[in-house]
Amino acid sequence: MPIFPLKLTPPIATNSLKAAARFKTRLSETAVIRFLQTCAWISILTTIAIVVILGFESLVFFKGVPLLDFLTGRDWSPLIEPRSFGVLPLIAGTLVVSLGACAIAVPLGLASAIYLAEYASPKTRSLIKPTIELLAGIPSVVFGYFAITTVTPVLQFIFPTTEIFNAASASIVLGFMVLPMITSLCDDAIRATPRSLREGGFALAATKAEVSLDILLPASMSAIMASVILGFSRAIGETMAVALAAGSTPNLSLNPLTSMQTMTGYIVQVAMGDVPHGTIEYQSIFAVAGTLFVMTLSLNLLSQVVVRRFARQWE
Amino acid sequence: MTKDPTNNDPTNNDPANNDPTSNDPTNIYANGQAAREEGFTSSREIHLEASFLDNLARRRVQAKVFALAIQLATCMALLALGILVWRIGSQGLPYLNWNFITSFPSRKAERAGILSALVGSATIIFMTTIFAVILGVSTAVYLEEIASKNKFAKFLELNIANLSGVPSLVYGMLGLAVFVRIFDFGRSLLAASCTLALMVLPIIIIASREALRTVPPSTRLAAAALGATPWQTTYHHTLPAAMPGVLTGIILAISRALGEAAPLIIVGGVTYIAFLPTRLTxxxxxxxxxxxxxxxxxQEEFQSLAAAAIIVLVGLVLVTNGIAIFIRTKLENKNRW
Structure with a gap:
């Protein structure tokens, strides 16, 4: 939209009432625009504050615990003596839970996106799409309740060695939390491909499945990749469901049937315990949150790069 | 030529009379015959045609399996939602009564209620919405109507896109450090509201910008031609026209804030409160x-209480959405171009 000049010109030297009124309007105009500008600055200040606070508290933490020990240590026991601050078990827990979630959300989300975009009739689509999006509106803590009361008993029935708190149940519910996002992003991407691609495929005697899988999927690959990265980043940052279902035992293992603590789970555990400000436990949650922030931010930036670099322009 | 292969005479299905030229797509000899009749002469062409038809049957089966598989996958997502709703309903409904809503939390399951939680949620959402709407809509207006093309706006846009991907928990850390400690609000309603407001800000900004963008430029040009200042144009014309979309963003923000727990736990939400708040601190x-x-x-009883509270929470989210959708449809019918 046109950019209006933001200049405050004083009234011409007349005593005319009109000019005075105009000056008044311009004055209030400037005030309003200054206010809007201030509001816009708040969101920039938020970013700066996040970086500064996480960075500052982490720096204090790294004075007590060397950065190398933090990043490569294989033992995380911050609350019990002897203390040890090796973040690898928390990262392992986070990755096991998030990768498990993606293993569920990506195939299911992609398949339902293809179904909604290519196969479903407009009527079915208008019914199913909002229903799947309902899943996205359900609070995280509700999924945590579901994992504990429903998914874990089923898992224990199938694998009797499953612990009460386990990474697998968290992965499963997290998968269904991430699914709507992947479905709707992929659905948009597939629907945005031009009709001529489909017609070309059918003219070469391809079946509908071949058109979907061999033509439309590669054509919308950039958006699909981006949605998968975003979903993964979302799963890493998810808190309440994981804190409820995955348990609070830092555990450097790959067995999803055991209790594992994620980075977010640790932060919640410490925050619930009302740790006084200034202690090393208090600083440790900032260090863990900083690690989390760096991970999600780089994944989000990566997804933006993927979209920009590999996106195809359909004429 | 012994027999026309396209002849599908229904009387000719005697198995003894089943000569190799019948219309079976998997029969290479028969397909070769069909191919010869269509003008293919070399044996290589006949072979290709035959293998195409041979593959076709397999590919059609694959296509059917694929269609079935993706329908099944879609059903899985719906099924998950179904089981979730059924599970919550069956476990929570028996515990949901007036006493549950008007009691304070208690160590005894049968006397526990959600009154303080309900009042706390309502207060926080009310304040969050006020803060976030003022800040969010103002930012969107500034970006879209006042400074749409300068470098600051581009930087701001990138910044907002990144903020929307920051995990909610990190906003909690921000709230803990800034509002609880530096501004010294304490572990209070006010600190919680400010934290949530910052968290939902990107949602409102992005939705409002989209809405403002859909207002036709002619509206602004007409206002400008009549001598309206940018803010007069925005306040009297552009913003009211974009209101339905702005409201959608606000609803999304409210339902997100209603369900969010992680940042509030970090800011210092307590689980046992047996009084109603009287001050913002x-x-x-x-x-x-x-x-x-x-x-x-x-204990099973407490999990049932959780289910009952979930019903109230999800009910609140649905009611908020319902009210906003109602207002939106009214506004949409009012201004059209």
Whole structure:
């Protein structure tokens, strides 16, 4: 939209009432625009504050615990003596839970996106799409309740060695939390491909499945990749469901049937315990949150790069 | 030529009379015959045609399996939602009564209620919405109407896109450091509201910008031609026209804030509060925090209480959405071009 000049010109030297009124309007105009500008600055200040606070508290933490020990240590026991601050078990827990979630959300989300975009009739689509999006509106803590009361008993029935708190149940519910996002992003991407691609495929005697899988999927690959990265980043940052279902035992293992603590789970555990400000436990949650922030931010930036670099322009 | 292969005479299905030229796509000899009749002469062409038809049957089966598989996958997502709703309903409904809503939390399951959580959630949402709407809509207006093309706006846009991907928990850390400690609000309703407002800000900004963008430029040009200043144009014309879309963003923000627990736990939400807040600096609890606390306990009764509280929470989200959708449809019918 046109950019209006933001200049405050004083009234011409007349005593005319009109000019005075105009000056008044311009004055209030400037005030309003200054206010809007201030509001816009708040969101920039938020970013700066996040970086500064996480960075500052982490720096204090790294004075007590060397950065190398933090990043490569294989033992995380911050609350019990002897203390040890090796973040690898928390990262392992986070990755096991998030990768498990993606293993569920990506195939299911992609398949339902293809179904909604290519196969479903407009009527079915208008019914199913909002229903799947309902899943996205359900609070995280509700999924945590579901994992504990429903998914874990089923898992224990199938694998009797499953612990009460386990990474697998968290992965499963997290998968269904991430699914709507992947479905709707992929659905948009597939629907945005031009009709001529489909017609070309059918003219070469391809079946509908071949058109979907061999033509439309590669054509919308950039958006699909981006949605998968975003979903993964979302799963890493998810808190309440994981804190409820995955348990609070830092555990450097790959067995999803055991209790594992994620980075977010640790932060919640410490925050619930009302740790006084200034202690090393208090600083440790900032260090863990900083690690989390760096991970999600780089994944989000990566997804933006993927979209920009590999996106195809359909004429 | 012994027989026309396209002849599908229904009387000719005697198995003894089943000569190799019948219309079976998997029969290479028959397909070769068909190919010869269509003008293919070399044996290589006949072979290709035959293998195409041979593959076709397999590919059609694959296509059917694929269609079935993706329908099944879609059903899985719906099924998950179904089981979730059924599970919550069957476990929570028996515990949902007036006493549950008007009682304070208690160590005894049969006397526990959600009154303080409900009031806490309502207060926090009310203030969050006020803060976030003022800041969010103003930012969107500034970006879209006042400074749409300068470098600051581009930087701001990138910044907002990144903020929307920051995990909610990190906003909690921000709230803890800035509002609880530096501004010294304490672990209070006010600190919680400010934290949530910052968290939902990107949602409102992005939705409002989209809405403002859909208002036709002619509206602004007409206002400008009549001598209206940018803010007069925005306030009297552009913003009212974009209101339905702005409202959608606000609803999304409210339902997100209603269900969010992680940042509030970090800012200092308590799970046991047996009084109603009277000042903004009082400590707080909210519905999701209460649910988190109950669901994490091993006793079955408390998990049922969690289910009952979930019904109230989801009900609130649905009611908020319903009200906003109602207002939006009214506004949409009012201004059209």
């Amino acid at each position: 009082d400590s707080f609890t909210t519905l999701p925090i209460q649910i988190f606390n109950w669901a994490g306990r091993p």
